[in-house]
Amino acid sequence: MSASKPTPEWQPWKSAISDSDETTLWLRGHDATALMRTASFADVVFLLHRSRLPTAHERRLIDAILIAVSDHGPGSPSAAAARVVATGSRLAPEAAVAAGVLAIGDSHAGAGLACMQLIAEGLQLKRDENLSMADAAARILAATKERGARFPGLGHRTHSTDPRTAVLFDLAREGGAEGDGVAFIRAVEEAARRPVKPLPINVDGALAAVLYDLGFPPLFAKFIFIIGRVAGLTAQVTEEYTREKPMRIRIPVVYDGDPPKG
Amino acid sequence: MSASKPTPEWQPWKSAISDSDETTLWLRGHDATALMRTASFADVVFLLHRSRLPTAHERRLIDAILIAVSDHGPGSPSAAAARVVATGSRLAPEAAVAAGVLAIGDSHAGAGLACMQLIAEGLQLKRDENLSMADAAARILAATKERGARFPGLGHRTHSTDPRTAVLFDLAREGGAEGDGVAFIRAVEEAARRPVKPLPINVDGALAAVLYDLGFPPLFAKFIFIIGRVAGLTAQVTEEYTREKPMRIRIPVVYDGDPPKG
């Protein structure tokens, strides 16, 4: 019984992200009210994750990525999950948004994180074995194929050429931030070229490369996707609430299991 | 800054549900290992919520309700949400199940909770104003219509007659547990009868009436639905993982918004 068991001593949680007292809120040491007057939300996304404000160029890339992933229609898994939950629930809009976030897993939009991990791995291999960029890319691509996996960040089920890729790479180059990450993913794209069907770099691959060059860890590829997409998910849930009736979604199903017993 | 701010004193959380020490786990004071040898899961669901084990009759009703709501195909909002999340994520099965739980909101399966609240309200009104059951039911039904709402627990989008209703009522009567709750919802069904289209009591209305007569609060109507349906959701996610490819779900969409600018 608990009487005989000492209650574990409580240790306050530690955090270096924000602090507050009766009259002030600080975000990474910056007075939130000062930020509210002059900063943009992209600045604060960068600040919360990097403990400093971005340069103008870094801000442009953060804005561009957030915008690039903000919505892709109600048929994408995250928006579809949000709308299905919204059809069954009107009282808890946060539940619909959360269901959308849950769909941002390893298959849908998980490519950014996985791609950044492979970029880091590939560039490490390049350094360790003093390889050319093309050889490092070919090695990582071959290892991926050997595991029976597709290389994350290449190809798109809607776009034959993902229009967002070129813009991200242009913006990176204009600001001088195009580095080894972009070079590596381009080398992979080149190595993956097939006779009949190229697999162009999609938005996940492009943002992974750009974020690598900006110094972010792989986890941030998933998180910036979530932050941006939540804007679209809130619009999707609003549309479901205002244009549609509750319980309107009926997925047609064919049963192909055991026949009735007895 | 935190230096000038006293850390709020931590109060341990209090709970009367379970306790453990190095060698024993108690659920509401019952040794979990003894329960594991002789009790059923329905017993423990009852125990966790009522602080005592059920009678054989109460156990039958809990089992019957859990089974009644355990699955209704992949097209219901909860199963559809789970499968859409599963299509985008293979690494986190718990995320797919949780998305399914989130769809069990106020429209989908929320009827049980709302119906129990109206049963409690109706029977209070009956006592307060010394009404007949039929009059109390008619008053509550009229008040619901006035708010522009449908009476929760009547009608079903698939079943013209919900086959689960009669069984629950039979089981309640056989065990002598059919009480005012069942009588009230039947009076509402009678009052709601229309010339051309009756609105029969559905499983939500039936379980609400039975749970009311068993002494549960309205919140439990939602919770027993969730417990039962999670069994079906886990089967749905397993089927999605084993029969289907990642990202296979593509909801067809027609865009009907603003044309391209410029």
Next chain:
Amino acid sequence: MSASKPTPEWQPWKSAISDSDETTLWLRGHDATALMRTASFADVVFLLHRSRLPTAHERRLIDAILIAVSDHGPGSPSAAAARVVATGSRLAPEAAVAAGVLAIGDSHAGAGLACMQLIAEGLQLKRDENLSMADAAARILAATKERGARFPGLGHRTHSTDPRTAVLFDLAREGGAEGDGVAFIRAVEEAARRPVKPLPINVDGALAAVLYDLGFPPLFAKFIFIIGRVAGLTAQVTEEYTREKPMRIRIPVVYDGDPPKG
């Protein structure tokens, strides 16, 4: 059996939010790649919800609100929920973020939505009965008290004066967007003033008033909170992953239920 049941005909979902073809993605008719080059994320949040780009002044207010709510430390319910899930799971960062979103319910940060509804109600009452602002505010405040509820958007558990309120109102006034919403919530604050303890307008009340004056529906008060806070939640989960071990969170508990049986 399904053989005898016609499969319901599938209706494609309709959406006016975004559209895409093989080479282009449009958000409310705007080419996403053009937006990526020149717009900010706050622009796109506004665009997705209003179908037009904001003015510079509107953009400043959206940025200010997103920043104001972006983080409030790991002890707030949304961040605490995210970190507790993160302690039990490393494979699914999206699950931790989603749990944080789920805590943004009716008590935590739900005040913005509820406050906007009361502002709309109060200003309708003012028009309908030709009341002064002070009288309309007093009437709505009294009705809230009668229901035994606190007026949402007043008071804060950490801040005696919420520092974010004055900045939002300053920014609204500077841009000429301070309207009836701000006037109404100020009248409520005045009417709620008590001899010993004023209840100042908190950030939820301030953003509700400002968003009302910008023409948003109440639901958006919750959604802009979620969009902004997701930035903080991602930073909280990153900190949990990088500074702490799995399963480090142990909430101390005192059991006060039934003693062991037998």
Next chain:
Amino acid sequence: MSASKPTPEWQPWKSAISDSDETTLWLRGHDATALMRTASFADVVFLLHRSRLPTAHERRLIDAILIAVSDHGPGSPSAAAARVVATGSRLAPEAAVAAGVLAIGDSHAGAGLACMQLIAEGLQLKRDENLSMADAAARILAATKERGARFPGLGHRTHSTDPRTAVLFDLAREGGAEGDGVAFIRAVEEAARRPVKPLPINVDGALAAVLYDLGFPPLFAKFIFIIGRVAGLTAQVTEEYTREKPMRIRIPVVYDGDPPKG
């Protein structure tokens, strides 16, 4: 634009789990109303996942596992997450339960799934290389250590000896269902024995071994944990709603980040 893009043809979803028409609901071909009269919920959990009803012995093991994992107090990550969400939200009980489910990740209770995978791997290795049970266990344990990981299913942060393990193994033996799974995990426990601190098989390891011997896939170890624990989560949320005020949870935090700027 969508005009130039053919809408993808909708394929109805396929499912072998349940079917319904206007008057009947079938679960794996069994009439749900017949099950409601005579079956237990454990039967239906088994049926939904295995397409047949269990034997009496199999039912006892399913019940025992569901009961074993049904609750472990409010301080476990799943219950803590549910209660933190409940403190911020009263309108959406399903959101609190879902947050609890999300905490059932790879660290908290993920051990069952991981342990079953290692049991399967170990027994495959035993067959392939014609090893003794002890050697196969030692090989798998060594490989786990080499990856820097702990062997899932051994040790418990509360219990020095998990009381639920012996009961599960007793029940398995009594029914003649103790097979290679139990033998293998016992061999691992033996191999992991240290001079000063043994690492006894915990409930996750025990249920993994028993479920392996019952013929379930590893994924089911996670799912049976979720089904059982949802019973406890609903009791935890009910207790939070009925014993505590909204927003009562305040996690004490110490800020240790950057000092205020300027």
